[in-house]
Amino acid sequence: MARRQPTFKPYNQQQLMLLPPSLDELISKDHACRVVNDVINSISLEPLHSAYHTIGSSSYHPQMLLKVLVYGYVSNIYSSRKLEAACKESIYFMFLSSMSYPDHNTINRFRGVRLKDALRQIFEEVVLLLAQEGLLSIEEVYTDGTKIEANANKYTFVWRKAIATNKEKIKKQLAHIWEYAQSVATTEDGLPDPPDFTTISKEKVQDTVNKLNQVLGKREDIDKKMKAKLGYVTKHYPSSIARYEQQEAILGDRNSYSKTDPDATFMRLKEDHMHNGQLKPAYNVQISTSNQFIVNYSLHTNPTDTNTLAAHLDQYENSFGSSLKSITADAGYGSEENYTLLEEKKIAAYVKYGLFDKQQHKSFHKKHPFSVDKLHYNPQGDHYICPIGQKMRYIGNKVSRTATGFTQSARLYQASNCGKCPLNGACHKSKGDRIIQVNVDLERHKQQADELLKSEEGIQKRKKRCFDVEPVFGNIKHNHNFRRFMLRGKQKVEIEWGLIAIAQNIRKKAA
Secondary structure (H helix, E strand, C coil): CCCCCCCCCCCCCCCCCCCCCCHHHHCCCCCHHHHHHHHHHHCCCHHHHCCCCCCCCCCCCHHHHHHHHHHHHHCCCCCHHHHHHHHHHCHHHHHHHCCCCCCHHHHHHHHHHHCCCCHHHHHHHHHHHHHHCCCCCCCEEEEEEEEEECCCCCCCEEEHHHHHHHHHHHHHHHHHHHHHHHHHCCHHHCCCCCCCCCCCCHHHHHHHHHHHHHHHCCCCCCCHHHHHHHHHHHHHHHHHHHHHHHHHHHHCCCCEEECCCCCCEEEECCCCCCCCCCEEEEEEEEEEEECCEEEEEEEECCCCHHHHHHHHHHHHHHHHCCCCCEEEECHHHCCHHHHHHHHHCCCEEEECCCCHHHHCCHHHHHHCCCCHHHCEEECCCCEEECCCCCEEEEEEEEEEECCCCCEEEEEEEECCCHHHCCCCCCCCCCCCCCEEEECHHHHHHHHHHHHHHHCHHHHHHHHHHHCCCHHHHHHHHHHCCCCECCCCCHHHHHHHHHHHHHHHHHHHHHC
16 A cells, blocks of 8 residues: 655745735734834934934935834844844844845944934933823833943953052152151252152152152162162152042042943942852943833942932933922832932832831831830930930930932930940940930931831832832843843943833833
């Protein structure tokens, strides 16, 4: 009996078509590239046109290049060379580029140069378009931050402490040589007292080195080791101080930067594959979201979320011309400075403070029965009552200043006769009489925040924050594998994150 042959569908690569299908027919109606196409077609690109010269040869249309770039970020293609290849190989990119084939240089120049001044406005138009469709609210947002590694070598670092240490070594070495010069100098040399190196500069060092060479350089009876030291100092110290001054100018108010990307600051990232807490050059990315759409974003070289909120809110006001109605954030933003700022701007602050979560557990109160908030305060006498009923009297104020220059004031209250108290050791661990600090303004802000967070609306916002803003970072980093910037310099990194933000919003709209 003959074996039956399998049946295959017709396959003929040489088969001609009377009417070949168009790219539009090959792409499904609900595909993400169509959403990219519709959104970009719906916004004004006038700010982008001003980045082009009116003379010279014609350029690729910015609308086409923007669609290619945005869809590349939507589909996890970030490299300009891979985008160039996709325009020749993928029907989705061919559809968006209308069969144009820009090379990687054109794509990279468009991303790094043309979009420099226009991308923020494009992002804002996309957000307003989505708001008009009812997909998000630009008045009630959820804010959080993450650190993303910069495109920089983690071993080419500059530390402020290292510069200060090296400057101290230079001061001591110059002072040592100066003392020796004074011991061998004659009256005719006229060597004055050692220079004041309270503030050290290139000019001071150069002047000191010149004077030392005038006194010791012409003498033949000086110690050989001292002569070698003077030669080293003359050759290296003026140039070293000049280099340190240049590095301090780049540092600004930071403690570190990378030589590969001077705008990047060394930060501790969650992605610690070596499990050794290694610091890496990175940027602190702050976003505000609504229904998992990114409403506002800002980049910072400061690793602390607490110090980024003011600039983040300023960026929002510059973008939309008004203030928020409410903001929900975690305890990383709960500082007196931020509470005061939100109060001045009349923004409802659903922002936790440091111990809010712990204070919701009964065990916390049992572990800390003698904490400041458990002590009774007498407003008429302006004193607290300690656990055994003794008065804790006001002894003065303690004023401190934060890294951003914000002034904090705390009132100090001191107990008496703590040494003879039966609760000594349990009430407090310090030597002598117990002193407590009470920041009246901060306590007032914390009380307001506590009331807001425990209200019905506050409970809903606290629940929603966990699945509104945090999944956006998870989606971008884990699902779309964007854990490291490709461009260098804060300005270009902002462009790159702007494209990521637009891509996130379009993905969410297409979902």
